[in-house]
Amino acid sequence: MNVKIGPSSALGTVFAPPSKSFAHRALICAALANGTSIIKGVSRSQDMLATIDCLKALGAQISHIGDTCTVRGIHTENITEATLDCRECGSTLRFLMPLAMLSGKKTTFTGSKILLSRPLSVYEDLCKQNGVEYIRSDNAIMINGKLKFGHYSIPGNISSQFISGLLFVLPLLDGDSVIEILPPLESVPYIDITIDVLNRFGVNTVRKNNIINICGRQKYRSADITVEGDYSNAAFFEALNYAGGNVTVSGLDPESLQGDKAYMDYFRRLNEGAPTLDLSHCPDLGPVCMAVAAVQNGAVFTGTERLKIKESDRCAAMAEELFKFGIRSEIGENSMRIFPSTLKTPEAPLNGHNDHRIVMAMAVLSTVTGGIIEGAEAVNKSFPNFFEEFKRLNIEVNVYGMDK
Numbered sequence: 001m002n003v004k005i006g007p008s009s010a011l012g013t014v015f016a017p018p019s020k021s022f023a024h025r026a027l028i029c030a031a032l033a034n035g036t037s038i039i040k041g042v043s044r045s046q047d048m049l050a051t052i053d054c055l056k057a058l059g060a061q062i063s064h065i066g067d068t069c070t071v072r073g074i075h076t077e078n079i080t081e082a083t084l085d086c087r088e089c090g091s092t093l094r095f096l097m098p099l100a101m102l103s104g105k106k107t108t109f110t111g112s113k114i115l116l117s118r119p120l121s122v123y124e125d126l127c128k129q130n131g132v133e134y135i136r137s138d139n140a141i142m143i144n145g146k147l148k149f150g151h152y153s154i155p156g157n158i159s160s161q162f163i164s165g166l167l168f169v170l171p172l173l174d175g176d177s178v179i180e181i182l183p184p185l186e187s188v189p190y191i192d193i194t195i196d197v198l199n200r201f202g203v204n205t206v207r208k209n210n211i212i213n214i215c216g217r218q219k220y221r222s223a224d225i226t227v228e229g230d231y232s233n234a235a236f237f238e239a240l241n242y243a244g245g246n247v248t249v250s251g252l253d254p255e256s257l258q259g260d261k262a263y264m265d266y267f268r269r270l271n272e273g274a275p276t277l278d279l280s281h282c283p284d285l286g287p288v289c290m291a292v293a294a295v296q297n298g299a300v301f302t303g304t305e306r307l308k309i310k311e312s313d314r315c316a317a318m319a320e321e322l323f324k325f326g327i328r329s330e331i332g333e334n335s336m337r338i339f340p341s342t343l344k345t346p347e348a349p350l351n352g353h354n355d356h357r358i359v360m361a362m363a364v365l366s367t368v369t370g371g372i373i374e375g376a377e378a379v380n381k382s383f384p385n386f387f388e389e390f391k392r393l394n395i396e397v398n399v400y401g402m403d404k
Helices: 020-032 046-057 090-100 121-130 160-172 188-200 231-242 259-272 283-295 305-309 314-324 356-369 376-381 386-392
Strands: 002-005 011-015 036-040 061-065 068-072 082-085 107-110 133-136 141-144 151-155 177-182 205-208 211-214 224-226 246-250 276-278 299-302 329-331 335-338 371-374 397-401
Touching: 002 356, 011 386, 020 036, 020 046, 020 068, 020 090, 020 160, 020 188, 020 224, 046 061, 046 082, 046 090, 046 376, 082 090, 090 107, 090 121, 090 141, 090 160, 121 133, 121 151, 121 160, 151 160, 160 177, 160 188, 160 211, 188 205, 188 259, 231 246, 231 259, 231 283, 231 356, 231 386, 259 276, 259 283, 283 299, 283 305, 283 314, 283 335, 283 356, 305 314, 314 329, 314 335, 314 356, 356 371, 356 376, 356 386, 376 386, 386 397
Parallel strands: 011 246, 036 224, 082 107, 151 177, 276 299
Antiparallel strands: 002 371, 002 397, 036 068, 061 068, 107 141, 133 141, 177 211, 205 211, 299 335, 329 335
16 A cells, blocks of 8 residues: 655644553453453454454454454363464564463464564573473464463563563463563563553562562453553654644543653653653654654664564664655664754655554654655554544545555
């Protein structure tokens, strides 16, 4: 899909889409609970559909009507061999791999080539530790065996999703466990979101700095949950205010645990000068913060190492596309600098890099200069109606074709 955006002054109010982070976690907890849960605020993005389909393959009964999911939990003793298609969703893959080790039955994970190339060494090592068969090929990962309770040391600078994946399962085992997060500890807010959602479903864990204590023999209780608004996607609409627009973003919880609410402070600092901003706890803000830096005063971003292993190498992708707007940048091992300049109209089409956040960042910049974004369908991963919301904000948007 190609999208042409004309120079526009965004105007209006937008309601923040539901948080993927909360919705993934709520669905998994509901699938592990006795009884029936109601989860309101579940989008039909590709990532959410991946998690829903995989949970159904494991035995959960899920109906998805509008933005509401009714979930009847899995009887883990009845889980049979299954193939789980995670599409392009890293959260689905990393959250569900430990869950597949509850029954000890063979589970095969499939997905896009990009997804299956992302780092999974934490789980490979964990499987060896537990005597679980782990076979990885170019197009699938097979796991066969049971997870054991005990002490787990997990690197804190690869992805918090490994820690969350264990947190879903360890409370169900027959003994107590400890997760020790090896420093540096990054993406702490995502771990705290997992602990919060677990608590809403009756499962208690205690984190003190880098140690999480988990009592075994716990049971999930069904619950009715309304998913809160998503700061990471709302940030792209707030960014329009720094590109000449006048947009009000509603539906966000000011008390949210989401680390991406840092965009409020980061955007203010980008407006005031050329700050140094740490992305290690909020890597998903990288593309939108870089876009705001490009229309404001430039910036230096640190803690960018993990941006290399997202849907694209996000620093490299942003540097390539910003150059088309006349913006120079410099990439370091764990940093990126964007030099201040004036945006110019891109002479060549912009490349979405098969990355939803790159597409959305390019859309924000294109409201200043105009531009054509190729591969814009990548937004379906997290925000299928993104361009419809853009249109509602008085932005000139023309969707005119599909990429071959």
